[in-house]
Amino acid sequence: MSVVEVPAGSPFGPENLPYGVFSVAGGRRRVGVRLGDSVIDLAVLLEDEVFAAPSLNPFLTQGPERWAQVRERITALVARDVPGPAVRPVRDVTLHLPFEVADYVDFYASEHHASNLGRLFRPDAEPLMPNWKHLPVGYHGRAGTVVVSGTEIVRPCGQRKAPDEAAPSFGPSRRLDIEAELGFVVGVGSELGGRVGVDEFARHVFGAVLVNDWSARDIQAWEYVPLGPHLGKSFATSVSPWVVPLAALEAARVPLPGQDPQPLEYLRGGEDWGLDVEFVVEWNGEEVSRPPYREMYWSPAQMLAHMTVNGASARTGDLFASGTISGPGRRQRGAFIELTWGGREPVVVKGEERTFLLDGDEVTLSATAPGPDGSRIGFGEVTGRITPAR
Numbered sequence: 609m610s611v612v613e614v615p616a617g618s619p620f621g622p623e624n625l626p627y628g629v630f631s632v633a634g635g636r637r638r639v640g641v642r643l644g645d646s647v648i649d650l651a652v653l654l655e656d657e658v659f660a661a662p663s664l665n666p667f668l669t670q671g672p673e674r675w676a677q678v679r680e681r682i683t684a685l686v687a688r689d690v691p692g693p694a695v696r697p698v699r700d701v702t703l704h705l706p707f708e709v710a711d712y713v714d715f716y717a718s719e720h721h722a723s724n725l726g727r728l729f730r731p732d733a734e735p736l737m738p739n740w741k742h743l744p745v746g747y748h749g750r751a752g753t754v755v756v757s758g759t760e761i762v763r764p765c766g767q768r769k770a771p772d773e774a775a776p777s778f779g780p781s782r783r784l785d786i787e788a789e790l791g792f793v794v795g796v797g798s799e800l801g802g803r804v805g806v807d808e809f810a811r812h813v814f815g816a817v818l819v820n821d822w823s824a825r826d827i828q829a830w831e832y833v834p835l836g837p838h839l840g841k842s843f844a845t846s847v848s849p850w851v852v853p854l855a856a857l858e859a860a861r862v863p864l865p866g867q868d869p870q871p872l873e874y875l876r877g878g879e880d881w882g883l884d885v886e887f888v889v890e891w892n893g894e895e896v897s898r899p900p901y902r903e904m905y906w907s908p909a910q911m912l913a914h915m916t917v918n919g920a921s922a923r924t925g926d927l928f929a930s931g932t933i934s935g936p937g938r939r940q941r942g943a944f945i946e947l948t949w950g951g952r953e954p955v956v957v958k959g960e961e962r963t964f965l966l967d968g969d970e971v972t973l974s975a976t977a978p979g980p981d982g983s984r985i986g987f988g989e990v991t992g993r994i995t996p997a998r
């Protein structure tokens with residue numbers, strides 16, 4: 609038995625305890641929580657087979673009362689001695705996709721991002737479409753290409769047509785970009801034909817991950833009218849290996865910046881689910897942006913209510929992401945198309961002027977949020993490197 613050392617100021621203190629799936633030396637995948645620089649093997653610590661599963665899904669289906677009990681039990685146990693075989697240094701483990709992704713939906717909840725993209729994609733029209741302030745706009749993404757942090761991203765090929773070109777051509781994307789987002793993981797699903805109320809969010813959603821929604825802007829711009837994003841997005845979406853439970857985000861909850869006009873009844877609720885999560889975007893190791901999640905117009909509770917209001921069911925493992933997080937400042941933009949204003953205003957990265965991603969580039973998103981008693985909760989990071997088109 610030993611006490612797990614937590615370095616002073618660690619974003620993975622006992623008030624966080626995010627869940628992930630790990631393996632050691634090619635062994636079986638199992639569920640653990642992160643504490644300091646260690647991973648605690650929950651099947652060993654709690655002697656519970658649900659954590660010997662290769663994904664979080666069996667635990668997620670057990671529901672909010674059980675999530676709370678388990679968190680309380682882990683908190684009590686790690687404050688005392690933990691059996692040695694349950695503790696692994698995080699540097700010695702391989703981290704995997706933490707949950708089996710059921711459906712993947714991506715929203716578009718930042719007014720700053722939607723306005724910037726509107727100006728860039730439709731320069732002669734109103735930046736926001738007429739529906740934007742009435743519903744959280746979203747589209748269905750490709751669940752099967754959600755990958756864990758560290759997975760290499762192959763530059764996608766597709767049809768590209770610049771506004772000054774007469775006809776489309778086929779080839780590798782020339783405008784490959786990122787989107788810094790926060791993703792929400794559904795634990796308890798809902799019934800087909802029913803709906804999840806805006807105040808039932810925490811009964812269904814287990815926690816949050818960092819998301820990089822890689823985007824090929826040239827493919828997207830040519831294909832997206834009238835049915836929305838398709839191949840410009842579906843080639844890969846990266847997520848962080850740690851799922852931060854909603855229970856760890858209590859101190860991060862803030863009111864939304866304000867909604868005008870007031871949304872329809874089914875999108876109104878009494879609970880604040882704005883979140884004060886501060887992102888950092890690093891391009892080849894250099895910080896280029898700090899997108900603030902607290903600026904988001906729509907809350908994740910409204911996203912889930914909207915996603916199910918037509919009777920569509922939610923399932924364990926559903927992932928829905930916020931859409932690019934952008935604040936009002938230039939260095940608060942969560943996509944390079946905004947940061948470089950369509951490629952016309954390059955940023956300097958490691959001494960070079962840059963616009964979109966080149967082969968070999970690496971992008972890392974990280975984020976923290978306020979925890980209890982002045983602490984900071986860390987989400988860890990989601991990173992990916994671009995490899996040449998095939």
Ligand code: CA
Nearest residue numbers: 787821931932
């Ligand atoms: Ca997106």
